Amino acid sequence: MAGQPAADGVLAALPEAKRELARLLLAARQPVPGHPVPRSxxxxVPPTALQTRLWRREHAHPAAATGSHALRLTGRLDERRLTGALTAVLRRHDSLRTRLVAAASEPPRLHVDDEPVLRLTRTDLTGLPAPAAAERVAREVTGSAATVLDLESGHTSxxxxxxxxxxxHVLILASHLAVFDGWSSGVFLADLATAYREDAAEPAPPxxxxTDYADWQHRWLAGPEGAAERARRRAVFAADPPAPRCPxxxxRGHLPVRLARGPVAAGIELGAAAGATPFMTLLAALAVVLARRTGRTSAVIGAPAAGRxxxxxEGxxxxxxxxxxxxxDLAGGPGFPELLRRTRTAVAEALGHQRLPVDVLFGDGTPPPYEVLFALHNYPAVPLDLPGVEVGQVPGPPARHLELYSPDPAATLACVGLVERDGEIGGTAEYNRHAITPEGVRGLLTGIEEVLEQAVAAPGRAL
Incomplete structure (x- = not known):
């Protein structure tokens, strides 16, 4: 940007107490770009809309915003180098050094600590018999998922x-969902492997x-472009009632789920011939199930997206x-090919609005117009490539996502998260025990299978 070096020089010459205020005033005079850029x-900076919600919820529900996963490391592990690599990754990513500070009568702000704090406990289990050691590992993995982390203190990992x-060895990571998402695990492991191999002490930040993103989101939402996009998207759902809140x-309940291979594979093949991805095909079938359930001619489904x-x-x-x-839209009783066409259009349109947080889109205290969230996860698989060490996953408790994905979990029936491996599609359904039974959740998935079976048998028949 022309004149930016001069502006930076003026800012640097100001007293520290006035520097940030001047920077904010200058930023307010400049158009907000359509995408985040490094700050001057x-x-x-203000927290993101999602961080604000998680921060408020964790006061009443400690550990509700904790995510955890574990890795088995087999081979000659250099613990000193691993410790240095973990510290280097914390130093590289400012999100892992943030604290949300809420001063009296002022809105909360994200502060970044200059130096990382590595909270690492080491436990030697080599003196235990193998069964006892395995039992202890399982307890540690479960305990990690229940770790009470705190965004205000900066104890977020x-x-x-x-x-x-x-x-x-087994390495277990607990992370606060306000600073670490599913995509981040791949970035974290890739950076950890690089820092371990190179013994890097000062990795360059992305x-x-x-915090650049958080600052940009706040300014973009407050500007004319964010306001216009919010108005356009609200108009799309103006006729859809908010999801009923369970009194x-x-x-929380968890349920392992798996789709029947035969009808689903045939349905996905039918969808592919019509230019639909597996996610679009399954989503179209779920829309039919939900429309039948509510008696409406449309269905609104929440789809978690990476937001990048x-x-x-991405880095x-x-x-x-x-x-x-x-x-x-299911009006007019479309056949499956026509429904797929409508679904493709709806998905493309929705994904084009990932800049707009759902907390802002439906931010007046009214629940969103969807009761079910559906995801077919495709996070990039990034192995932890450590020299001389074989890395494997350690199973842990199911992830808790409804607080992350739903502004009001009491207005959500279920969040179905699936992955595709070796031709099988399965995963976990997280559901509200007060709103739906396990049989009801299974019925949603059985309904998907039945719709696909009917579509394959008679594609043009009205659904």
Whole structure:
């Protein structure tokens, strides 16, 4: 930008107490770009809309915003180098060094600590018999998922390194969902492997950083472009009633799920011939199930999305996840090919609005117009490539996503998260025990199978 170096020089000459205020005033005079860019200057920034919600919820529900996963490391692990690599990754990503500070009578702000704090506990289990060591590992993995993390103090990550046998370790990471999303795990592991191999102490930060994104989101939403996009999207769902809120509130349940291979594979093949991805095909079938359930001629489904709508964001650790509501029109009783065409259009339209947080789109305290969230996950698989060490996943408790994906979990029936492996599609359904039974959740998935079976048998028949 022309004149930017001169402006930076003026800012640097100001007293520190006035520097950030001047930077904000200058930024307010400039058009907000359509995508995040590195900020000029430093200082605290407003949290994202999702971070604000998670921060408020964690006060009443500690550990509700904790995510965890574990890795088995087999081989000659250099613990000193691993410790240095973990610290280097914390230093590289400002999201892992943030604190949300809420001063009296002022809105909360994200502050970035200059130096990382590595919270790593080491436990030697080599003196235990193998069954006892395995039981202890399982308890540690479960305990990590229940770790109480705190966004205000900056205690947003915690690591455990268990030595179970000579040449055998388990590394467990607990992370606050306000600063770490599913995509971040791949970025984190790739950076960890690089820092371990190179013994790097000062890795270059990504550009833009997460705080650049948070600052940009606040300014973009407050500007004319954000306001216009919010108005356009609200108009799309103006005729859709908000999801009913369960009067008994929210009580989490988890259910392993798997789709029948035969009808689903045939349905996905039919969808592919019509130019639809597996996600679009399954989503179209689910829309039919939900429309039948409600008696309406449309269905709105919440679809979790990575939220990394600009390529530079793909290299940053942070919480970028968003939920895009997808409205699928079933008016006129379309056959499956026509429904797929409508679904393709609806998905493309919805994904083009990942900049708009669902908390802002439906931000007046009214629940969103969807009761079911549906995802077919495709996070990039990035192995932790450590020299001389074989890496494997350690199973853990199911992830808790409804607080992350839904502004009001009590207004949500279920969040169905699936993955496709070796031709099988399965995963976990997280649901509200007060609003739906396990049989009801299974009925949603059985309904998908039945719709696909009917579509394959008679594609043109009205659904």
């Amino acid at each position: 200057g430093a200082g605290p 915690a690591f455990r390194l268990l030595r179970t046998a000579p040449g055998e 550009a833009p950083r997460f 008994d509130g929210f009580d 709508f600009a390529a530079p964001l 940053a650790v942070g919480q970028f996840t968003t939920v895009v509501p997808i409205r699928i």
